Amino acid sequence: MNNNTIKMLEYDKIKEILMGYALSEEGKDLVKKLEPSIDIYIIENWLEETTEAKGLLESNFRVPLHSLTGISKIMEKLDIDYTLNPEEMILILDFIRNASRMKNFMKSKNLIAPRICTYAMSIDELEDVKEEIDKCIRNGRVDDKASSELSKLRKKIGILEDRIKSKFQSILNSPAYSKYIQDNLIGFKEGRYVIPIKREYRKNINGRVVETSSSGATVFIEPEAVGRIQQELSLLKTEEKNEEYKILVYLTDLIKGYGRELRISIETMSYYDFIFAKAKYSKAIGGNTAKLNTRKYINIKEARHPLIGESAVPLSFIIGEGYRSLVITGPNTGGKTVALKTVGLLTMMVQSGMHVPMNADGEFAIFNDILVDIGDGQSIEQNLSTFSSHISNIIGIVECADENSLIILDELGAGTDPAEGMGLATSLLEEIHRKGSTILATTHYSEIKEFANSNKGFENGCMEFDLETLKPLYRLKIGKSGESNGFNIALRLGMDKKIIERAHEISYRESKDYSEISKKLSEIKKVKNIETIQKHEKQLEKLRRNKTNKKKLEREKIVQSFNIGDRVYISSLDDYGIVYSLEDGKGDVGVMVKKKKLKVNKKRLSLHIEAENLYPENYDLDIVFETKENRKKKKLMNRKYVKGLKIEIEDN
Numbered sequence: 119m120n121n122n123t124i125k126m127l128e129y130d131k132i133k134e135i136l137m138g139y140a141l142s143e144e145g146k147d148l149v150k151k152l153e154p155s156i157d158i159y160i161i162e163n164w165l166e167e168t169t170e171a172k173g174l175l176e177s178n179f180r181v182p183l184h185s186l187t188g189i190s191k192i193m194e195k196l197d198i199d200y201t202l203n204p205e206e207m208i209l210i211l212d213f214i215r216n217a218s219r220m221k222n223f224m225k226s227k228n229l230i231a232p233r234i235c236t237y238a239m240s241i242d243e244l245e246d247v248k249e250e251i252d253k254c255i256r257n258g259r260v261d262d263k264a265s266s267e268l269s270k271l272r273k274k275i276g277i278l279e280d281r282i283k284s285k286f287q288s289i290l291n292s293p294a295y296s297k298y299i300q301d302n303l304i305g306f307k308e309g310r311y312v313i314p315i316k317r318e319y320r321k322n323i324n325g326r327v328v329e330t331s332s333s334g335a336t337v338f339i340e341p342e343a344v345g346r347i348q349q350e351l352s353l354l355k356t357e358e359k360n361e362e363y364k365i366l367v368y369l370t371d372l373i374k375g376y377g378r379e380l381r382i383s384i385e386t387m388s389y390y391d392f393i394f395a396k397a398k399y400s401k402a403i404g405g406n407t408a409k410l411n412t413r414k415y416i417n418i419k420e421a422r423h424p425l426i427g428e429s430a431v432p433l434s435f436i437i438g439e440g441y442r443s444l445v446i447t448g449p450n451t452g453g454k455t456v457a458l459k460t461v462g463l464l465t466m467m468v469q470s471g472m473h474v475p476m477n478a479d480g481e482f483a484i485f486n487d488i489l490v491d492i493g494d495g496q497s498i499e500q501n502l503s504t505f506s507s508h509i510s511n512i513i514g515i516v517e518c519a520d521e522n523s524l525i526i527l528d529e530l531g532a533g534t535d536p537a538e539g540m541g542l543a544t545s546l547l548e549e550i551h552r553k554g555s556t557i558l559a560t561t562h563y564s565e566i567k568e569f570a571n572s573n574k575g576f577e578n579g580c581m582e583f584d585l586e587t588l589k590p591l592y593r594l595k596i597g598k599s600g601e602s603n604g605f606n607i608a609l610r611l612g613m614d615k616k617i618i619e620r621a622h623e624i625s626y627r628e629s630k631d632y633s634e635i636s637k638k639l640s641e642i643k644k645v646k647n648i649e650t651i652q653k654h655e656k657q658l659e660k661l662r663r664n665k666t667n668k669k670k671l672e673r674e675k676i677v678q679s680f681n682i683g684d685r686v687y688i689s690s691l692d693d694y695g696i697v698y699s700l701e702d703g704k705g706d707v708g709v710m711v712k713k714k715k716l717k718v719n720k721k722r723l724s725l726h727i728e729a730e731n732l733y734p735e736n737y738d739l740d741i742v743f744e745t746k747e748n749r750k751k752k753k754l755m756n757r758k759y760v761k762g763l764k765i766e767i768e769d770n
Contacts, residue, residue, distance in 0.1 A: 119154055119466065119488055122511065126490045127463045127526075128425060136472075139398040142186040144384070145391030154469035156486050158410050163233070164471020165407045170231035171397035172405075172473070177230070181394060182219040184387050189213050193384070196377055201363070202370045204255050210373060210380075211251040217383045218243045220390065234393060240386055242379035247372055254369060260362040268361045271354055278351045282311050285344050289313060298322050300336045309355075310348055312338035396472055403427070405473030409481040414438045414521075414556050416461065416483050421476035423460045424467070433460050433594055438483060441577035443547065443557035444596065445570040453581050454560040455492060455528050457594050461558060462488055462526050483556070486522035489515040512546065521554030530561050540565050551575060680707055680720070683729025683739050690722045697729075698743045710743060 124130050137149045155161050174181060188209050192202065202210070224231075224238035254264035262269045286304045289295055290313070298319035305312045307329045314336050315323055325341040340348065373380070399405070403424050415438030422430040431453065437444050446454050464474045468482045491511045512527070519525055531543030540563040547569070550557055570576040579596045615632045622630045680686060684697045686709060698715060699708030706717040733739070740749055 123462075123466075123488050123490045126492045127459055127466060127488070129463060129466050131425060132463070132467060132472075136395055136399050139395035139402075140391050141183055142388060142391045144186050144190065144388035145395055148388060148392040149395060152470055154466045154488075155471075156469070156484060158412055158484050161469055161471060161484065162410060165410075165468070165473070166233050167393050168396045168400060168471055168473055169407050170234050171393045172400050174227060174231055175394070175397050175401060179223075179227070181390075182216055182223055183391055183394060184213060184216040184220075186213070186384065186387060186391075189384060193377070193381065196370070196374050200370075201366050202373065203366065204259050207251050207255045207366075207369055207373075208258065211248060211255070213383075213387075214244050214248050214380075217241045217387060218248075220387065234390070237386055237389065241383045242376070244376055244379060247376055250369060250372055254365055260365050264365045265361060268358065268365065271358045271361060275351065275354045275358060278347055278354065282344055282347050282351065285341070285347070286311060286313065289341060295323070305338055307338050309352065310340050311344060312340050315339050400473035403473075403475045405475050406478040406480070407473055408468050408476075409479070410468070410484060411481060412484050414442060414483045414485075415481065416465070416556075418461070418464065418480040418482070419477035421460060421464060421474065421480065423456055423463065424475055426456070430456070430460075431593060433457055435461055435594060436596060437556060437558070437577075441575055442555075443551050443570070443576045444559070444579050445547070445566055445576060446558070446560045446579040446581065446594065447562070447564070447567055453594075457581070458492065458526050458528055458558050458560060462490060462524065465524060483524075485524040485556070486520075487518060488524045488526065489518055490526045491515060492526065492528040516546065516549060516553075519550050519553045519555040523553075523555040525550055525555045525557045525559075527557070527559040530559050530566075531563060532561075536563070539563065544569050547576075548573075680723065680725065681729055683733055683737075683742075684725060685727040685729075685732060686723045687726045688718055688722060689724070690718070694726060696742060698739075715743075 119129070133149055133152060136152075137146045140146045140149055155164070188206070192206050192210060195202065195206075218241070221238045221241040221243065224235040228235045254261055260268065262272050283304065290299065290302055290304070298315050300314040300316050303314070305314055310328050312328050313323070313325075314331075315338075317330075317335055317337055320327070320337050320339070323339050323341065324343075325339040326345065327337050328340050329338045330336070331338075403422075405424075408418075417436045417438075419434050420432040421435070422428070422432055435457070446457065464476070465482055465485065465488060467474050469484060474480070491508060515525060515527075527546075530546065531539035531541075543559075543561055543563060543566055547557065547559065547566070551573075567578055570578045577596060579594055582593045582595050618632050619630060622628070622632070679701065680697045682697050682700065685694060686697060686707075687694055688709065688711065691711065693711055695709040695711035695716070695718075697707055698710045701707050701720055702717075705720050707720050707723060709716050709718045709723070740752070744752070
């Protein structure tokens with residue numbers, strides 16, 4: 119399948135999930151390489167493998183799969199002149215034992231899973247390799263019993279080590295040396311047994327300094343009495359290493375000799391890991407196997423998109439008998455695109471030997487190619503900018519389409535002028551259908567409903583919609599085109615039917631009486647946009663208040679009296695101020711506006727807020743009217759006479 123199809127149908131995401139069920143890197147690699155097959159016999163075999171493996175898992179058997187950790191690297195080392203170490207030998211031994219367990223396990227399950235059980239017969243149990251490694255390697259090292267020579271050497275080494283320890287112990291226990299010794303223990307430095315001696319007593323001990331501590335306070339000395347024995351011990355240890363190496367070379371050569379058998383066992387275990395990964399995924403999604411055919415017939419019941427899961431509305435879908443081109447119409451967010459993706463993705467999964475989440479009696483056709491163009495859900499402006507890329511993709515689809523292709527086209531003709539889009543969509547459907555392809559298409563164009571209805575080999579489908587709840591049901595109904603839900607929804611929400619009837623006349627160039635539909639829908643309680651209505655009511659209330667205030671101001675030509683501290687509206691300035699002095703003989707009132715003191719005729723003033731509603735009782739209004747400097751001067755003048763002190767009063 120081409121990369122565009124893999125991406126648009128999200129087949130790559132399915133493989134990522136499937137990889138998570140594999141234990142080994144080798145099993146994951148097989149998932150990475152997985153592609154839909156076009157051979158019905160291969161696909162049937164794959165599906166049977168998945169079914170048998172799932173049956174074993176559901177029977178609660180513990181399948182002895184192996185993670186193969188480190189095995190591939192060991193096999194690479196065997197291809198070069200490399201001697202395996204004891205840890206690598208143990209990994210090989212563990213794998214051989216596990217492979218033997220898998221073979222015996224599968225032998226016992228021949229009646230339950232006959233197909234996948236036969237694969238285990240290719241596993242060689244390598245008994246002689248198992249026995250040799252088991253005999254020679256113990257606890258991460260070459261065992262004493264690996265050879266008689268190694269056994270003799272290690273006995274001699276043990277005797278010498280005991281002699282050395284005995285001599286050291288006599289030194290440590292001697293009172294003559296007690297004050298020289300830093301710690302009462304035997305050390306081991308650079309392969310030599312040593313005693314930690316205080317630096318100042320270095321010359322009091324006969325022997326060789328092997329190492330000095332980082333602080334310099336301690337020197338590690340090999341006593342002269344022990345040196346000769348340690349020299350002999352070093353020679354024996356060299357012989358021991360040589361003997362161990364001979365044994366490891368022998369074992370490595372033995373394993374190399376069975377390289378082919380090992381690789382077959384590794385491939386078998388990897389494939390088992392791959393098969394059981396598909397079985398685990400099938401359990402996770404509630405998957406089932408499918409019947410297959412080569413006659414382009416698809417019939418699935420209660421299928422779910424595997425990436426949506428249980429929250430997906432089950433899809434029932436059929437094509438290939440009586441028609442091979444389906445045109446689905448319906449409103450946005452109704453589930454059309456999900457329906458297309460579900461059919462396309464499940465087809466790819468089945469052709470890859472995977473179970474799919476659907477009713478057990480589903481049937482799928484085998485297609486040589488699945489060609490897809492699915493909209494990206496962008497805005498109209500963005501769709502206009504990407505129209506050319508969609509057309510380029512569709513040109514490739516038309517070029518490749520044949521009788522063995524499944525063609526999936528979402529929102530065909532969208533992104534351009536409606537009249538041209540409808541014509542282009544119809545023409546493309548005609549051409550692809552003529553080439554013998556199976557087509558699944560969605561569209562908004564009502565004219566295409568008529569085209570599908572009147573052309574042989576085509577069928578209409580729609581996504582159902584609930585007018586009572588005003589929500590899509592996400593259910594596909596085949597054999598019926600999508601209704602004009604836009605008009606019905608508008609009626610359902612209470613729009614005047616005369617507007618709807620005029621809209622129908624403009625859209626379809628024909629008259630239609632919506633009285634019966636309106637009556638039927640009116641039985642359902644109308645839904646109102648409460649938020650819009652409430653906001654509109656608030657705006658009306660503001661308008662009413664403004665009109666009332668204007669009339670009140672016009673009537674209030676009555677001369678008012680004001681008190682100091684009142685907040686007043688100044689009509690000539692269209693602003694507000696605070697009264698700081700009472701009306702004078704000319705009818706002028708002192709008003710402070712934005713910290714400036716003005717004289718304004720009372721006829722140009724109207725009371726806004728009374729002083730008693732603005733300030734607390736006994737509030738000192740000087741804080742409002744006087745500057746801080748003047749308030750200080752006034753306070754000082756109230757206490758005593760100060761020559762030259764004066765308060766300047768600003769008044770216009």
